[in-house]
Amino acid sequence: MSDNTFGRLFRMTTFGESHGPAIGCVIDGCPPGLEISADEIHQELLRRATGKSRHTSQRKEKDEVQILSGVFEGRTTGTPIALVIENTDARSKDYTEIAEKIRPGHADYTYWKKYSHRDYRGGGRSSARETTMRVAAGAIARKYLREQFGVEIQGWLAQLGPIRTDGVINLDSVEDNPFFCPDPGVVSQLESHMDQLRKSGDSCGARITAVARNVPAGLGEPVYGKLDADLASAMMSINAAKAVEVGAGFACVDQLGTDHRDEITPDGFLSNHAGGILGGISSGQDVLVSVAFKPTSSLRIPCKSVDINGNAVEVVTKGRHDPCVGIRATPIVEAMLALVLMDHVLRQRAQNG
Amino acid sequence: MSDNTFGRLFRMTTFGESHGPAIGCVIDGCPPGLEISADEIHQELLRRATGKSRHTSQRKEKDEVQILSGVFEGRTTGTPIALVIENTDARSKDYTEIAEKIRPGHADYTYWKKYSHRDYRGGGRSSARETTMRVAAGAIARKYLREQFGVEIQGWLAQLGPIRTDGVINLDSVEDNPFFCPDPGVVSQLESHMDQLRKSGDSCGARITAVARNVPAGLGEPVYGKLDADLASAMMSINAAKAVEVGAGFACVDQLGTDHRDEITPDGFLSNHAGGILGGISSGQDVLVSVAFKPTSSLRIPCKSVDINGNAVEVVTKGRHDPCVGIRATPIVEAMLALVLMDHVLRQRAQNG
């Protein structure tokens, strides 16, 4: 059962390979009457674009999104919204050498085992290029959430390799640097760390945190459609993600019950270790989620591998890659948070009116 | 949209409240011809039972499972398997005092906000008692996976409060102690930690790790039905879970790409930081997942809260509770791992034959 659809009631189906003619998505279930334009979506896409700084891939995609359906006279109609972006800067010849080689740490091996026949160019369907459509669909979800409920979503870089970047969280400064770093004080440290990595040909991991404010209480279906379970799935579905936390996350293992439980007064909660979710349902507190991204496996430092015939080969990845995929991951994490909340707003409305 | 069903093709729908007449589940999609008995399921249930040691809740449920359908002459027929367990040791009077009080850290507040009308006795639907049915359904999935593919699933306690318990991993000893601790050397330390906690009236968190061996390569749907995304959702849907890792998990943030990528030789992978999953698809290596459980919020140490009318109250939780829910979580984590793999075995079969 192939599964390129995300969401139950606000459903995004994405398609497209990195080096195919286009990528796109169909969004089904968007309420009618929302004002939306290709330009608004494009603004969000610019935030995750490659080539914004020397620290990310130099592939330059225009990412000009076309709305093929579902919007009439500037407003959604309730019918499926199809978005398409042409791939204009795909350099497939970079990949011919690698057609039969398995790149360790990539999906090459597993796609090969699963499908036998695959589009190997630029990772094909497993390319991070797919996340473009998450950000595009997320832009629509985000706008609806903001207009209807005042929900505000913001993500940031919390750690890059060994550098913690969330000692100071100044959300106003997040957009001022190419890292989405909330602490202006560590930006130069990040710059030099990345310069060094690039020189060495290696890569590093990152952690991204995101918060949603003004989330209505009552979102999330207890048991198997828990808001946190859906967030975990959403975040883990992002390329290179290896771990997800909600609220205190792994730190809760070391906490005492008296520390962790968030006491309540008539004026509200006294803390938020829960990350805004209790029993799988939003409490009205800030929803807080954190995601770990592994270091890119596409390196020019050679490594041992096999080809599709099982012979030993040496793999050196050329092409244009991000030495830290986490740098551009913030808008994707935000988008997935928006998509989950949007879906649950509709789900809540269905059952509880 | 209520969501009490887990899985796409091997689907478990659970029902029941902690203090209602019974809990149960319906499993739809189990292949025909599998030998299964109520007794085999019961054996798995005993592993998560309360009252096995002084360190867990003293509620004593017989957990006698009845198979109402889907099994004929000892073998599954391919029709829905309904399992029911009567609740026999529910002491609802323990809860009358708490009917209108919101217990911090519990789902009381959010259920109240979501549904208005709720069964407050023993947590009602949000009780960990629901996980009984996960273990029951998991027993069926597990048997099928073992018989058809030789898949072996084993979990263990990796950390309890501040005590790391996976320094030494001796899986043979996991079942020999009430903690599912793989290191016999730390069991007495766990005993005294728990005794102390019980005395103080406080609780602590835990981390559980589980592995699945002999998982066929090719399971998992790239993009939104990734094996790791489904595992993240499965694990985060367990009561009290706050974080999930696959493979290296959060540790990957500090790794270099040259460390993390698992090199391959004609004889196989040289390491397993990926946790057996690349691009959302199983590679044939061990699938490794880790889950954080928060400390129980049901404490006899008083805390601040409100009642359903918004008035300040003091809450003291009586009843019979686990001072560390993680102690009994190992069979549940294993069950969820089995259910996810089982579902993906069927999904893989559908599309790829």
Place this chain on the structure above:
Amino acid sequence: MSDNTFGRLFRMTTFGESHGPAIGCVIDGCPPGLEISADEIHQELLRRATGKSRHTSQRKEKDEVQILSGVFEGRTTGTPIALVIENTDARSKDYTEIAEKIRPGHADYTYWKKYSHRDYRGGGRSSARETTMRVAAGAIARKYLREQFGVEIQGWLAQLGPIRTDGVINLDSVEDNPFFCPDPGVVSQLESHMDQLRKSGDSCGARITAVARNVPAGLGEPVYGKLDADLASAMMSINAAKAVEVGAGFACVDQLGTDHRDEITPDGFLSNHAGGILGGISSGQDVLVSVAFKPTSSLRIPCKSVDINGNAVEVVTKGRHDPCVGIRATPIVEAMLALVLMDHVLRQRAQNG
């Protein structure tokens, strides 16, 4: 992919075999706060019960329904509602002779081909006994629809064998005879037709029509979740159904466009050939659906068949059967109509608020 669940947001999952210990269902997605009792459900079940007259099967099931979950202090909580009915009058020995014989016109042959291993007693899972749970779940849907929107649902026998019974439609008289016949004038004709059939050992088909009044306009999702498409699926899923019509149905083939299109004035529609549905969406007019049921294949008149080894055999069906399944089908058609409308009420609420 097994599929024992009906509905998207108001979801009923049924389980159980005709001669197993019990049949039941789980209803997920019922809004909280609805008053409902086992007795109310039981009243609906009595309408489809066997043994009410000499014209139906003489199997006597008490059909005492037990609510295992989801209802607290007389009202739904929004959590899954589990209903169970024990099978008390199953005479499995009637079937031992037929264990290896394929009964023509039944699901024996196809279950055998599909599953190999099957519960052959009384049709097992393919027994019409499964429809009991449709009526039970339908009772809940019906109550909600009536209370929230004033929707009224009523079905009737439109034809039995060669006898048209809807020349005169007096809905008040439908419950006054064992046939759900709306025309009191033809009841005695039905009686003698059935007596004759029973004597000859043969069976006949029937057509049931049902109407839903006060259906809000706007229900139904255009394209693939059309209200009429979902009705068609719902009706065709009933045992023995072979055809479904909405509004004018097959008669539209002979109509001119000027006849069929229902003209509109400021006071409303001038006719209702559409059956209350345009473009898959309810218009606010009466929703009208009609279903054909084939004659029962369980006959004591011998017929040619094979056994599971492919040998020629003669089949004579003993046991207690309905010589016209259509006689008891009216409450089932009504229930399916209620379930579809209920599901669409929630679906409409999700997207359109």
Place this chain on the structure above:
Amino acid sequence: MSDNTFGRLFRMTTFGESHGPAIGCVIDGCPPGLEISADEIHQELLRRATGKSRHTSQRKEKDEVQILSGVFEGRTTGTPIALVIENTDARSKDYTEIAEKIRPGHADYTYWKKYSHRDYRGGGRSSARETTMRVAAGAIARKYLREQFGVEIQGWLAQLGPIRTDGVINLDSVEDNPFFCPDPGVVSQLESHMDQLRKSGDSCGARITAVARNVPAGLGEPVYGKLDADLASAMMSINAAKAVEVGAGFACVDQLGTDHRDEITPDGFLSNHAGGILGGISSGQDVLVSVAFKPTSSLRIPCKSVDINGNAVEVVTKGRHDPCVGIRATPIVEAMLALVLMDHVLRQRAQNG
């Protein structure tokens, strides 16, 4: 909950409005390795194209389909297949007059009630143009079914207005006339009937029948995913469909049980009143389905209606329309039959291996 996706495991999601920039679909779940080209799909599209004769709409769409993803080096990869067709001959100005008028018999009224904001040009999303993508996706399903199982699907016109056209069924002649009429002897009668209708400005209904041969036994999920229930839903989801029959269909009402039940011998079934489906599961006999299409409501003969403000208006539909939508419906019925069978082939494979 919007619902523009058809199928469970072989899933087609369509998008696009009649007068928007393009229509398209995403097919998820197609097995990898199938050879397919845009040209093969185009050949199927030509069968349903407008403007092939004077008896259908004169809108001339090139229907040049573009494959945007999921096919690499001529074969499917198992990733989503996106198809797009630009709308090139949309004459939106034909519709400006009708923007605020409700056309009786169309979806105008119900879309208005449901969404408030709608693309009224050419029916927007409710246009039969959406069925283009069904035929396109159906072409892929059909090819897979033929190659893997030898399944052959063929539809024909069974009745047009008052003219029965299936007295003689010569399937070889179906493609030789613009009506898909299997009886060459009545073609001229159809020609003159249509000419007369066109002169009068009126329209008529039609009935289409389709058969699938060599369908493997065992397809279909009993209870709610019955093969016939899914066929009923598929057919009723086609624009203008009002009724669906399987096998004997409504004729079974008049049959005796001894007539209807299809006796079996070691050499096979002696008749096929069941239409190849017993208990919701295919028996290996021919699957036979029949669909009624209502007469087009777009007529130049004026009729009474209201505008969106509720005022009485007279409606005259200009634009280019089919006086009998059934004429072009055969390829659509075939496509839906192919899509249902394809989905069930995958579903069967999932559970039963």
